[in-house]
Amino acid sequence: MPGFFKLKSDALADQLATGEAIMRVSKSVFKNTANSEWKKFNDDTRGWLFANGYIYEGPGAGPNGEIPDSVEIVPVYDTANRMHVRIPWAGDLANPPKVLDEPDYGIGKNRFPVLLARYFMRKCR
Template identity: 60%
Template sequence: MGFFMLKSASVADQAKTGNAIIRLSKSVFKQGPASEWAKFNKDIRKWLYDAGYRYDGSADGRVPAHVDIVPVYDTEHRIHVRIPWAGDLKKPPKPPDETYAASFPVFLARYFMRKCR
């Protein structure tokens, strides 16, 4: 099983990814041609790839059909806690020293799919 990674190390590209996440968050459950949620909900795999993520468990960076993706969303009074897969705890990597170029969208792009399988 692979992990989701940002396709680009460019801060500008990561800001675009972060802005796509912001649009997605602001449009949850809204429909219509301008709704990021509608695009996401129609094809999550495509949205993730187009937004700037690649899946390192496939040759082309796209998520294979056999991988289940379960989107969760927080609300003002609901926060999800992600429990890591036990296999990831066997040889945990050293966390990278990161800077976010004083950009919330860049921080969001890096945080959004961190260690997601």
């Protein structure tokens, strides 16, 4: 059975920080300067995800939810004229998990980064 990525924290402030980190990666894609968020992400994707609020729950996960090397992570990048379509793994369709109502996304300008954090690493379900 495959695992799932989850946010480490239910706190909006933590999810806001995760969303802001995702936005920094997006704004710096393919920029390999020393302080580029893209460089940090590209050099150690598993470590970046864990450091920025995600844990892995599944086979081989580390004691704190670290992502094992056995999990292949494939970043994809949308552009103004290219959008990726995600096809779910057929095994996830055999016995899909119960979908719960989403909690509040926060207010004002914090709303979008929290939404981004919650959906960035989701599997299709």
